[in-house]
Amino acid sequence: MNFSRLLKTTSALTSRWLCSGRFQSTSAAAQKLVDVSVDSKTGVSIVSLNRKPVNSLSLELFKEFCGVMDDLESEKVRGMILKSSCDNVFSSGLDITELYPHPDEDRFHAFWLWFQETWIKLYGSSFPTVAFINGHAPAGGCVLAISCEYRIMLPYYKIGLNEAPVGIVAPDWVVNSLKSVLASRKAEQLLTSGRLLDTQEAFDIGLIDKIVNNEEEALARSEEFFSTFDNVPKLARALTKQQVRKNEISKLIKNRSNDAKLFLNHILRPETQKIIGSYFKSLKDRKK
Numbered sequence: 001m002n003f004s005r006l007l008k009t010t011s012a013l014t015s016r017w018l019c020s021g022r023f024q025s026t027s028a029a030a031q032k033l034v035d036v037s038v039d040s041k042t043g044v045s046i047v048s049l050n051r052k053p054v055n056s057l058s059l060e061l062f063k064e065f066c067g068v069m070d071d072l073e074s075e076k077v078r079g080m081i082l083k084s085s086c087d088n089v090f091s092s093g094l095d096i097t098e099l100y101p102h103p104d105e106d107r108f109h110a111f112w113l114w115f116q117e118t119w120i121k122l123y124g125s126s127f128p129t130v131a132f133i134n135g136h137a138p139a140g141g142c143v144l145a146i147s148c149e150y151r152i153m154l155p156y157y158k159i160g161l162n163e164a165p166v167g168i169v170a171p172d173w174v175v176n177s178l179k180s181v182l183a184s185r186k187a188e189q190l191l192t193s194g195r196l197l198d199t200q201e202a203f204d205i206g207l208i209d210k211i212v213n214n215e216e217e218a219l220a221r222s223e224e225f226f227s228t229f230d231n232v233p234k235l236a237r238a239l240t241k242q243q244v245r246k247n248e249i250s251k252l253i254k255n256r257s258n259d260a261k262l263f264l265n266h267i268l269r270p271e272t273q274k275i276i277g278s279y280f281k282s283l284k285d286r287k288k
Ligand SMILES: CCCC/C=C\CC(=O)SCCNC(=O)CCNC(=O)[C@H](O)C(C)(C)COP(=O)(O)OP(=O)(O)OC[C@H]1O[C@@H](n2cnc3c(N)ncnc32)[C@H](O)[C@@H]1OP(=O)(O)O
Pocket: 053, 054, 056, 057, 088, 089, 091, 092, 093, 094, 095, 096, 097, 136, 138, 139, 140, 141, 143, 161, 162, 163, 166, 168, 169, 170, 171, 174, 283, 284, 287
């Protein structure tokens, strides 16, 4: 089966599986967690994460995001810019309350599958993607950014994969996403130390592509990136991108349930719960 068909088939199967669970109802009245608008000048879609106060990534946010990605795929958009509607934070990563204390196993399984689905759709999208990192992007926030093709960041924020200090082990598809941006040695140093980099450091090692001072500049730099594809047939571009990314995606697609089980086993270990618990407490105590 070719890769595009594998992606479509798996998405359909997974959606059926995911929709059969208990965690599918989103109230129509509930506020949107993901906003979409179109830049009238360029025709590019702007997708804004909107889960106040810090865009922590919940099951519901992942589900809504995946729906948006499906719409953008079927509309065959020119490109997408992913940004945040929250002040000073692009995304604070996985919602820690999905991991601690002792998550309900069914909900956690669904949560993790939707996280995988989000990554598959973003990393494997047919259209060009830019992350406009308009705030801090630790952990899962950084995962979203490195799943995009191009990263533009405002100054003085932090980005990185700080899972290890939080007691969390990054799965191989996250490690490999980082290794698709950085050389293996740099990726290993960042992951094992869990150090968060400021914007300038991230630029210096190639984790981000451009530093901008405001949104207007970000839109202009994004447009420069998108216009590099203006003379490339859309289908050829899409299949070429997916060709580059297919090994990682196919590997996860074949191993989704096991990946979820492994992560859950790790999260439920008493020592992991203890580390996440004291980290979460320190986050809360910071403001006291
Ligand atoms: C490796 C791949 C597999 C796993 C992938 C990812 C794992 C993860 O993503 S684990 C999550 C790791 N995230 C973090 O370590 C970031 C934690 N947050 C922060 O450092 C700061 O909140 C941040 C710098 C993002 C923003 O700082 P502030 O603007 O000062 O906001 P506050 O810290 O006051 O936060 C407001 C409010 O939100 C709560 N919060 C923050 N982050 C999370 C989170 N990830 N999950 C749940 N809740 C979070 C924070 O505690 C505050 O709550 P209150 O005190 O009750 O207001």
